[in-house]
Amino acid sequence: MIAPSRSVVRSTLLVMDKGMVMEVHFDEAVQHLAGTDRIRKQTDQAINARIDRDTDIRIMWYADRPAGEVNLRLGELDEEWDMERVLASNGSLLALTGAVLGCPAVKDLVPLLRRLGIRTRREIDRERQALRRLVNAREAVAV
Numbered sequence: 001m002i003a004p005s006r007s008v009v010r011s012t013l014l015v016m017d018k019g020m021v022m023e024v025h026f027d028e029a030v031q032h033l034a035g036t037d038r039i040r041k042q043t044d045q046a047i048n049a050r051i052d053r054d055t056d057i058r059i060m061w062y063a064d065r066p067a068g069e070v071n072l073r074l075g076e077l078d079e080e081w082d083m084e085r086v087l088a089s090n091g092s093l094l095a096l097t098g099a100v101l102g103c104p105a106v107k108d109l110v111p112l113l114r115r116l117g118i119r120t121r122r123e124i125d126r127e128r129q130a131l132r133r134l135v136n137a138r139e140a141v142a143v
Contacts (some may be wrong), residue, residue: 043114082121
């Protein structure tokens with residue numbers, strides 16, 4: 001068995017807050033498509049890239065937002081359904097829909113759901129961790 005390849009992406013955000021510039025670093029270990037994330041493995045690279053890019057854009061957008069808005073977004077992330085939950089909770093409905101659409105297996109619906117923007121738990125957690133680091137960095141400056 002081949003070990004999953006990993007790369008580390010170092011991200012840095014410069015955040016202006018109350019006239020101060022904060023530099024926030026967050027390292028992220030990315031599992032490539034050959035890794036153990038089976039949903040990302042079943043998804044076209046372009047779709048994974050779009051989901052990752054959209055997440056990065058949201059992180060950067062919230063970097064300039066007030067703490068209250070960031071905390072609201074963190075609450076939304078707590079409520080966001082990941083791919084596993086969607087498949088587990090709606091399996092029979094998805095199977096029926098798949099049969100109507102001509103996709104006989106639920107696994108064939110994964111690419112469709114990914115195109116609709118359903119993310120994996122790991123992808124949701126990546127956004128949550130980045131936003132928490134932003135909040136923590138702001139709190140550290142405020143002290």
